[in-house]
Amino acid sequence: MSSIVPSAQRKISPRRRKQAWIGAAYIAPSFVLMSIFNVFPIFLSIYYSFTKYNMASPPVWIGLENYAKLFSNRVLSEALVNTVRYVLITVPLQTVFSLLIAAFIAERMKNRYGSFLRSVIFIPVIVSLIASATVWNIMYQPKGGLINQILNAFGFDSVNFLGKKALALPSVAAVAIWKGTGYYMVIYYAGIMNVPADVQEAAIVDGASPMQRFWHITLPILKPITYMIVTLGIIGSFQVFDLVYKMTGGGPGRSTYTVAYVIYTFAFQDKNYGYASAVAICLLIAILLIHLIQTLFFKEKEDR
Amino acid sequence: MKQKISAGYIIGLVLVSLFAILCILPLIYMVAVSFTDSESLYIQLKDLRFNFSNFEYALTKRDFGTALKNSIIVVVGSCLLVDIVSTMAAYGFEKKPVPGKEALFQGYLATMMIPGQVILIPMFMMFNRAHMTNTYAALILPMVGAFGIFLMRQFMVAVPNELLEAAEIDGCGEVRRFVTIVLPLVQPALITLTIFTFNGAWNNFLWPLIINTKSEMRVLPVTMSTLSSNSTTNYGMVMAGATLTFLFPFVLYIFLQKQFVEGIALGGVKG
Structure with a gap:
């Protein structure tokens, strides 16, 4: 990708790159919280749906049986x-x-x-x-x-x-x-x-x-x-x-x-x-x- | 522009007024019963006492005092966390050249479609595993959501880039620009977001019900739900509890009605 970028644009990149990092820092707290509490649980839920799980023992994979x-x-x-x-x-x-x-x-x-x-x-x-x-x-x-x-x-x-x-x-x-x-x-x-x-x-x-x-x-x-x-x-x-x-x-x-x-x-x-x-x-x-x-x-x- | 007063107008007026009465009648009844001292099943006007004995009983004997304290802590914590995290994220998304930010933002928005019940079980497991059940953090941390970030970004667009650039040239640092220029400009949106978060945290029920089971960590709606409302209970005390639960959002609504309504209209019309 980098070879396509014209050299004129690459020259201003240090400032832009710094701004990008600062922006990422602003977004980071929401990213961490959203990932842990909104996104990750969906995948965990999908996983649980293929298991037999009562919390007393670890989940056991049973495939499509629940469905x-x-x-x-x-x-x-x-x-x-x-x-x-x-x-x-x-x-x-x-x-x-x-x-x-x-x-x-x-x-x-x-x-x-x-x-x-x-x-x-x-x-x-x-x-x-x-x-x-x-x-x-x-x-x-x-x-x-x-x-x-x-x-x-x-x-x-x-x-x-x-x-x-x-x-x-x-x-x-x-x-x-x-x-x-x-x-x-x-x-x-x-x-x-x-x-x-x-x-x-x-x-x-x-x-x-x-x-x-x-x-x-x-x-x-x-x-x-x-x-x-x-x-x-x-x-x-x-x-x-x-x-x-x-x-x-x-x-x-x-x-x-x-x-x-x-x-x-x-x-x-x-x-x-x-x-x-x-x-x-x-x-x-x-x-x-x-x-x-x-x-x-x-x-x-x-x-x- | 003058309009004729027709039969249709009168009928409409009466129907809308009747609907409004139906809307507040249950709440007037709630407040009235909370002030009655009645041991009988029939609630009658002659039992109206105008003393606070039901409220005293609910607050001291039925754990409403603890629940009120917990609810206030959770609401204040949630509002602070959501306001700070959402504003920061909105600023990053709108004003910074972060690669891939639009894709990430769309991903955030997609999470708004996920019903709470879907993540309930894994969240319960995660907090159990982390030994974080019966904590305030368990009720506060998951309050951050895409809606707040979306709402703040809508307002962040209106913050002029020229102003930020000028401040930067004048030697105003990154953090100072955010605090002294951005925050004051998005303040109306912050009030709206705070109202939404307040209501969400104050009325949240299912999650606190399953995650904070110890009686000293319960919040108002959960304590409320433990009072049975069948005929053997003291209606006055139950209604005092409901009135307490209603009072705080109601006071907020009286003072910030415009922001309440505008927030919903904005989220609705644009969402």
Whole structure:
């Protein structure tokens, strides 16, 4: 390589080389930490996924056995179905809510009340998942919980939200939507604010109604943001753990077992670290696929 | 620009306002219950006491005091580490001619796609092997991530090269340039990054749950999770714990609302 470099460039190289070293020194701390805590563990995880490992003795190489067993595991397939159901409840609702609220506030409430509402809707975002789960657990209590007190006041019977198999997962999802909508609303709001004002004004002059403007101007412009929000939402919901851990512990039965929860129980309750690693690697592959699909989809739309 | 007040506008206004009420109702309920002295299962307004007995009980008898101290140590440590390491890296990536830096940066960004559960088990093994379980370092060191470096680099672009070159000609040393020119210019980004790191460290749950198992090393969310919220518990005390957990980020949000929101919008729109 060095022979190709013209001599004029090689002359300034001592200073440049010094600068390169200084730059490397600035990058070095992050490189060390990222390598140890972000990159190396992935390879270790891949290795563990081919072993039988319970921590009491060193890992034993068993090839693809863990992966072969994944397909026949009832617990895992139930968890996968639950996770997909959970994603299908949370992602559409939080996306639609955040879009509608952001669009309404941005276009129709350019006043202090609008920014006040925005601030309020954002507040659940800063509540930790465990605190959220705790508060909602108490609100969901069949006896004396706020929601059932309200139901009773209107003459309805109490509902055991987290104790019924059919209701537990949607009840957990409701908390995620409560906590997530404000986050995505902020992203949508910033996106709408980036829409050039003259586009909207031209549409108003042409006599377009607010509904028409929403469908034909705002929505198409926000498409890239929507792709991103849906992707972020799917990936985030796919990894739901804290809420399930605190609110249901996977129950009743296995009705709220999710993929992330299953990894946790296989590893830290059953001490089956190799097998849990194989599940984790599958989760990684699934998430990389979601990213890939989004990128391809996004590219295709950009090209048009 | 004036807009007509139509039926659609009124309906929208009511719906958005209702949604906002739904957003804060659970938190108002949380604070209200934390101030009630109730042994019964039914929480009633007449039990509202407006004293801090539930908070006192949670802090002294249920280890919330220890957890609060641990959380504060971990959050301060994480913010300092992440701020320093990310700013240095961003400066190196943006302003220095390091060969192969763009490839490395792309590699950093790729790590953002890795779900936490994938590295959980190996990290657990590594910290066990290093005898670093039940330490603050176990909770602080892994907080450095690509997001902070990405965020800081976005702002580092705006630091003018001419300014750095002029300072260099004037004999201003490398370290002094970084501290006296770069740091003040990227300060708004540092505030945003600090908020993100604060929230991440304060709310982190799964990792502290498995790595710091000794009760004297637990952080707030983990201690919170050990309180069962079934009908046999004292709701007031549980809600006092949740209120304490919520209080610190909430105060931060009140004062730095703009940075909170801008940080998310920036990470979102550009990421």
